[in-house]
Structure formats: structure tokens, C-alpha cells
């Protein structure tokens with residue numbers, strides 16, 4: 002069975018393999034090899050038989066082919082209503098075919114399925130809200146990604162991402178030492194300005210265990226400082242775990258369920274070890290989904306919950322503002338048109354729609370907040386979800402997909418888009434880069450830092 | 464004083480004046496020079512593509528590419544490098560410019576960071592807000608060593624420091640800047656001028672300050688400077704102390720020109736988060752940087768504290 | 775022939791229909807896997823039930839969901855079709871007489887005019903469903919022969935019923951065809967997409983539990999379908 006040296010069915014488990022794959026510029030060799038990759042039809046059929054249970058089977062079977070899901074998909078709309086972008090078609094022509102053909106599909110088919118799974122669906126689950134039968138094409142595409150990953154038909158960056166989680170338990174090559182060191186460095190950098198700023202590492206029994214996105218550590222460590230500052234201002238008893246600090250999961254985008262389990266267990270281990278009262282994750286949507294919503298199932302937890310109560314950063318912010326732990330200087334509230342990006346992963350898929358709006362009511366001067374249309378659980382994907390942002394091969398498709406969000410933002414007339422989600426933030430940054438509509442965008446933390454009242458004891462002496 | 468210098472550069476014309484100073488300093492003071500270039504930030508979330516700071520092209524990063532960039536940097540500075548022998552290294556990093564400069568400085572602990580002028584037009588528009596304020600602000604605000612900025616061509620006609628001006632507003636960090644200036648002047652055998660500007664710019668809105676009041680203030684300032692700084696200058700003769708009135712940065716620039724100084728030292732004491740808000744106006748320090756005819760060295764609180772500790 | 779269709783065949787088709795659909799339901803429930811579906815069905819029965827009922831309920835109400843509201847044409851023809859398709863067979867006077875005779879009980883009966891209207895409604899909306907399938911590219915691409923077949927066997931009893939109702943042609947022959955069509959529908963239901971008669975409730979219920987338990991149902995305001 003021909004398998005490439007870079008493109009094959011083996012997951013990445015060592016640093017050397019990672020380096021080798023990273024060294025293949027843009028995945029050139031990788032994709033060349035993919036053209037020759039054989040489909041293990043028996044394994045495919047066997048996996049489908051073992052893992053496809055009544056839910057997905059029934060969905061595939063009873064789909065009325067009514068097309069009511071078509072208009073719900075932003076990719077269908079933005080691609081001039083191309084019928085091939087109808088959610089039901091995307092799934093029927095890929096997963097449906099695999100099942101009907103009992104796994105006897107060829108290389109060309111798998112290439113088509115790969116493009117469908119990663120370039121024609123961001124797993125935003127919006128279509129699930131528009132299908133009368135309650136068929137969730139996002140879930141099915143997610144399932145299919147698992148099959149494709151197993152067969153080695155997965156975009157280069159996704160394979161790397163999943164490999165990172167396997168090797169580093171983080172989406173980038175950041176070691177626990179580097180994480181703690183960077184956090185401490187950031188706190189040092191800001192302790193002059195915020196007296197008493199510290200970062201408690203591995204403190205047992207704290208009220209809050211804070212987890213992050215490795216990209217913050219690598220490229221935007223200010224975010225770590227900002228988190229520390231806000232926790233300190235709010236007087237929270239918090240800590241970071243020296244291992245198990247990565248909230249995200251590119252493995253989820255890749256469909257590498259084993260890596261998903263490994264990643265999320267590292268965080269749960271930290272919870273068991275430090276026994277915090279709660280876990281709070283940074284402003285990231287897919288990460289929250291991976292660790293808090295889906296994670297318990299990968300780890301086999303029958304109650305579907307992480308070991309300790311785990312909340313998204315927006316939940317903490319809302320709570321802190323509501324209870325007055327964080328107080329906003331009314332003078333400093335935002336006084337320019339603002340809109341809010343609803344992240345699919347914790348708005349549609351975790352019901353936090355009211356909470357984010359509550360935050361807006363504290364932060365934005367009345368009359369300056371403008372919701373997108375549609376919004377809340379009916380909001381469109383930012384355009385870069387599900388791994389779309391990161392895949393070079395599908396960059397043109399991704400850029401086109403950004404137009405949906407661009408026009409939604411333009412429709413609000415807002416100057417500032419608040420995006421408490423790394424993926425959305427990236428997508429909005431990219432859309433500004435691509436289409437230059439003159440907006441700015443931000444996480445909550447920097448905005449809050451600018452407007453919260455710093456208690457006397459934290460003000461720098463002088 | 465300068466054993467290890469970190470020269471952060473875009474390896475483009477924008478940094479040419481700074482380069483001349485950095486290389487001349489390394490040569491003159493026998494320092495080791497680390498030439499540091501930041502490639503840019505991956506554009507796609509976790510992809511390997513960055514927008515090159517230098518060419519603004521989208522490129523895919525890999526080791527080969529980094530090596531190629533290092534080679535490019537080497538070629539760009541070839542004629543300077545000859546004089547340094549093996550006392551230099553070229554490093555390339557991927558990320559947000561100010562953050563990577565600070566990261567490498569934290570690892571290598573240089574005595575000085577040298578930076579070029581505003582590379583604002585080179586920074587990708589989409590990142591501009593990320594790097595609120597300039598890269599310089601961010602670096603000089605957080606660095607653990609003085610940061611030297613060279614922006615104007617005039618500033619590069621440089622043959623070693625001989626006349627140093629230190630601007631003070633009597634703040635804690637300004638005192639540290641004075642301390643550093645004295646130390647530098649002593650060790651490099653320079654002429655030192657301590658200077659204070661009485662700020663009358665706040666009176667722009669039709670008000671006038673009575674000249675007597677101004678002169679009284681000037682007198683007080685000179686007295687204060689003597690009182691504060693003379694004890695520190697013990698044994699050092701080649702100094703002068705002055706106070707002028709006006710818009711502080713303008714006065715510093717004028718004073719520097721009159722003194723024919725080749726280095727201005729100032730404190731960086733704006734708080735980072737506040738700085739963001741009126742980044743357009745910029746601080747006195749930034750105004751001096753873009754106007755002065757010589758390099759400007761900034762000292763922040765952290766460095767100030769170190770200088771204190773050494774005493 | 776008439777005796778066969780109204781005798782053994784009648785009982786057989788009803789048995790196949792009910793047992794078949796019951797088996798569908800049982801298999802569906804047994805095939806749920808909390809780990810693979812990633813929904814903790816058992817751990818949170820209350821949230822699950824609430825989610826399921828909301829999910830099923832809202833979608834049974836015409837214009838009850840955003841999806842129904844944004845596609846009013848489809849909503850109207852869908853509900854006209856389905857209200858007729860479900861109500862007429864159960865509550866038609868003639869059908870109730872058979873029930874009374876065979877099983878000794880009957881439901882309340884439909885006003886004959888209303889029954890006519892509903893039946894014509896089924897027919898007209900079925901035609902519109904077909905036209906919609908042909909006219910809209912996003913539906914055309916999904917449509918297969920199988921979809922037309924399902925539509926055909928669904929409307930066949932109604933068409934033939936109307937023919938009998940208006941005594942067009944040979945009444946007793948058409949009556950036979952009508953009965954046969956009805957029984958065919960009953961027999962095929964469990965084995966085809968028509969099993970959605972029960973699987974709709976399963977599938978919607980499942981998604982409702984998914985949202986009710988895992989995807990935010992226990993986290994503030996429930997989802998607005």
C-alpha cells in the first residue's frame with residue numbers, strides 16, 4: 002500500500018516528524034504524495050460500521066432533500082448560491098457516498114471529500130437550526146473529517162496542528178517551561194504599572210485555574226499580562242497550571258479524535274491535580290468547545306462535564322462586572338459605534354448569547370452598540386472557523402468566505418468589532434487586511450484594561 | 464559600558480542611519496553586535512505564512528527561508544561587517560516586532576538596544592493597532608536596558624560620543640536618566656549638559672504667563688538641578704546646567720543643536736496603557752526622537768532602577 | 775379481491791406499519807451512543823427532555839421557527855400537505871366506519887367539506903412540492919428519483935380517494951386501487967424515508983437533547999429555533 006513519507010495514515014507523534022513536515026514548504030511534497038495515497042477501503046468501511054450509529058445513519062437516510070438548509074449556509078450564499086454548496090449536498094455527495102459505496106471510494110473521491118470537509122464547511126452548525134428534521138450537517142462534516150484524517154486525506158496545516166497537540170499538548174511548539182516563563186516575563190513587564198501583579202503557578206485549591214491559547218504565549222503575550230491584571234484588579238484567587246494550560250484543539254479541526262483526547266486529558270489532569278473551584282479559559286471559541294463542550298466526551302466522562310466547573314472568559318467578565326469585582330469608569334465607556342461578533346462555538350453551541358450582550362451594556366455607552374443581522378445563535382460564521390483560517394491550500398475560498406462577515410459588519414456601521422474569540426479575531430483581522438473597510442477589532446481584555454477602575458493599592462507608587 | 468549591543472533592524476533604508484550608528488559603536492567600543500530582524504507574523508491563524516516586514520510579500524516560512532533572509536541581511540550590511548571581525552551575529556525571528564525584540568533582549572541581556580526610525584509604513588496596516596504606539600514605544604517602555612533610536616540622517620554623521628545632553632523633568636526616571644548620563648560621560652570622557660525646559664505650552668489658550676513668573680520658575684529649576692545633581696557630579700568638571708522655557712521637546716531640540724551634542728538622553732516614563740490613548744501626539748520623547756539631529760537614548764523606570772541599584 | 779384487501783391485507787399492512795415503525799424507534803434509541811454522539815443523554819434527563827420537547831414542538835407549529843418564517847412558501851405547502859396527510863386518513867368518516875367495523879372503535883370524524891379541502895390541499899401542495907423541486911436549483915441538485923417515488927406513493931391514496939369521492943369512472947375498481955395504495959403506503963413506510971413519520975420525532979428530539987444538554991441548554995436562555 003503506497004504511503005508517502007510525509008503524507009500517510011500515521012499520525013505525527015514525534016518532534017522529528019513534526020519538523021520534517023514543517024520543513025516541507027507549503028506542504029508541496031505532502032500534497033504531491035497525497036495524489037498517490039491509497040484508500041484503505043476495508044478500514045474505512047469498518048470504521049463507518051463501528052462509529053456510525055443511529056443518529057448519523059438516520060440523518061443520512063431521512064434527509065428529505067428539501068433544500069431548506071441551503072440558505073442557512075453562509076458558504077452557499079457567498080458562492081453565488083452554487084447548488085454544490087447546499088449543506089445537504091455537501092454531505093450527501095461525500096459522506097453519503099462513502100456509506101452507500103461501503104467504503105469503496107478512490108483517491109480522487111477522497112480529494113474531493115477533503116476539499117468539501119475543510120473548504121466548504123466550517124462546522125458552524127448553523128444549518129442545523131434551519132433543517133426541519135434537525136439534521137446537523139456541521140456534525141456530519143466533523144464526523145467525516147475523522148474518517149478523512151484516518152485515511153491521511155487532511156490538509157497539511159491540520160496534520161501539523163494535530164501533531165503539535167500530540168507532541169507538545171499545545172497547538173504550537175510551546176513547552177510548559179516556555180509557557181510559565183513567558184507568563185512570568187509578562188507579569189514582570191507590567192508589575193511596575195500594577196503594583197502587586199503576580200502569576201501564581203500551580204497553586205492548589207485556587208478559585209480559578211486559567212488556561213490559554215498557545216498563540217498568546219508565542220505571539221501576543223500581552224494577552225497573558227492583561228488576564229493577570231484583570232484577575233488581580235478583580236481580587237481573584239487564581240492560578241495557572243504549568244502543564245495542561247492549552248485550551249485549544251486543532252486536533253478537533255483535523256478530526257484526530259485520539260489527539261483530542263490526549264489534549265483535553267492534559268487539561269483535566271491539571272484540574273485534578275490543582276483542584277481549583279473553576280476553570281476559566283481565554284477568549285477563544287473553538288478552544289472552549291474543545292475543552293469544555295466536547296472534551297468531556299473524548300475523555301469518556303459520562304456526565305458530559307469537565308472535572309471542575311469550566312466557563313468561558315465572557316462568563317467571567319459578565320460575572321465580574323455584574324458583581325462589581327470589576328468596575329468600569331463610566332467616563333471611559335466606548336463612545337463609538339461598536340458591534341459584537343457572536344462566535345458559533347459558544348453562542349450557537351453553548352448558549353452564551355445573553356451574557357455577551359450584558360457585557361456590552363456595561364462597556365458601551367448606551368446608543369453605541371449595534372447588533373449584526375442576523376445575530377446571536379443565528380449569526381453567521383466569521384468566515385474562518387473550523388480550521389479554514391489556517392489552511393493555505395484553501396486561502397482563496399477562505400478570503401471569499403470573509404465577505405459575509407465584512408458585509409454584516411458594514412451593515413452595522415460600527416467602527417469597532419469586539420470579537421472575544423481567537424478564530425473570529427483572526428478572520429476579522431484578515432478581512433480588514435483583504436478588503437480594507439477601515440474597522441478596528443479587539444478582544445475584551447485590552448478594552449477592559451482601558452476602562453476599569455484600578456484600586457488604589459494597585460496603583461504604582463511615585 | 465557597551466559590551467553587547469542589540470541592533471533591531473528591518474534591514475531596509477529606514478534603518479540605515481541607525482545601522483551606521485550601531486556599527487560605528489560596535490567598532491569603537493569593541494562591542495559584540497547582534498543584528499536582529501523580525502520577519503513578521505503568521506497571517507493565518509496557525510499557518511506558516513508571514514507577511515514579510517521587508518518586502519510586504521506573503522511568504523512561507525521554513526528554515527531555508529530564514530537562512531536566506533539571514534544571508535540577505537548579511538549582504539545588506541556587508542561593508543560594515545568586515546570591520547567587526549567575528550564580533551557579530553545575525554538572528555531572524557517570526558512574530559510581532561516589539562515582542563520579539565524584547566524576547567531576544569531578555570535572553571541575551573544586551574547593554575543597549577539600537578533601533579531605526581519609525582517603520583510605520585512598513586508595518587502591515589492590519590497589525591497597526593496590535594502594535595499600538597510604535598514598536599519603539601513598546602520596546603523602550605519594557606526593555607531592561609537603554610534604547611537608542613536614530614531616525615534622522617543628520618544624526619548619523621557620528622564619530623563617537625563627545626557631547627551628551629540629558630533632559631530632565633525631575634521625575635524618578637528622569638533622575639535615573641541623569642545618573643546614566645553621568646556614568647556614560649565619565650566612562651566615555653564626554654562633555655555633559657543637564658537641561659530642563661519649563662513647560663509653558665499649557666498656556667496656549669490665550670493666556671499669558673507673566674515674564675517674571677517664568678523667570679522665577681527658571682531660577683527655581685536651575686537651583687533644583689544644582690541641588691539634585693551636583694553631588695552626583697563630584698570630580699567631574701566638564702558639565703553645564705541650563706533651564707529654558709517653551710514647549711519642552713522644542714527646547715530640548717534647540718538646546719541640543721546649540722550645544723552641538725551628539726547624544727540626547729531622556730526618560731521614558733509614560734505608562735504603557737495610557738500611552739496608547741494619545742499615541743498620535745506622542746510624548747516629548749518621541750517628538751525629540753523625530754526632530755533631534757542626533758541619536759536619542761531612552762531610559763525607562765526599570766533601567767533607572769538598575770542604575771540606582773548599581774550606585 | 776376486495777375481501778382480501780380489506781381482510782388479511784388490511785391487518786397485515788397495519789401490523790407492518792405499526793410494528794415496523796416501532797422497531798424503527800427502538801433501533802434508533804438503541805443506536806444512540808452517548809460517547810460517539812457526544813451527548814450525555816442519561817446524565818441530564820430533565821434538560822434532555824426539555825430540549826427534545828422544545829425542538830419537536832416549535833417545528834410542528836407553522837411559522838414556529840425562524841426557518842419556517844424565512845421560507846413562507848415552503849412552510850405553507852409543507853403544512854398543508856402534512857396536515858392533510860396526517861388528519862384525513864385518520865378522521866375521514868369512511869375510514870372511521872371501517873375502524874368501527876373492524877376494531878369496534880372510532881375517532882371523531884371530519885366535517886366532509888373540511889375533508890375535501892384537506893385532501894385537495896394535499897394534492898395541490900404535492901404538485902407544488904414537485905414544481906419546487908424542479909424549479910429551485912438548490913433543491914434540484916438534491917432530488918433523486920427516490921424522492922419522487924416517495925411523493926408518488928404518498929399522494930396515491932389521496933388521488934385515488936378523490937376519484938372515488940367524486941365517482942369518476944368505475945367506482946369499485948378505483949376503490950380497490952385506493953385501498954391498495956393506502957396499504958402500500960402503510961407497508962412501505964417503515965422501510966423507506968417515510969419512516970420519518972416517527973424518525974422525525976427521534977431526530978428532532980435527539981438534536982433537541984444535544985442542544986438542551988450539551989450545547990447551551992443548561993446555560994442561560996435556551997436556543998430559539
Ligand code: HEM
Pocket residue numbers: 065066067069133134852856859860903904921924925928929968970971972974975
Ligand atoms: C406526524 C407525522 C409527520 C411528520 C412530523 C413529518 C415531517 C416531515 C418533515 C419534517 C419533512 C421534511 C421537510 C420538508 O420536506 O420540508 C417531511 C417530508 C415529507 N413527508 Fe412527512 N411527516 C409526517 C408524516 C408524513 C406522512 C403521513 C406522509 C405521507 C403520507 C409524509 C410524506 C412526506 C413527504 C412526501 C415528504 C417530502 C416532501 C418533499 O418532497 O419535500 N409525511 N415530513
Ligand code: SF4
Pocket residue numbers: 063064065066067068069070071088089131132133134135136916
Ligand atoms: S433541510 Fe434537512 S432535510 Fe432538507 S435537505 Fe437540508 S438536511 Fe435534508
Ligand code: SF4
Pocket residue numbers: 073074075076077087088091121122123124125126127128129138139140142382
Ligand atoms: S455547518 Fe455551517 S458551513 Fe457547514 S454546511 Fe452547515 S451552515 Fe454551512
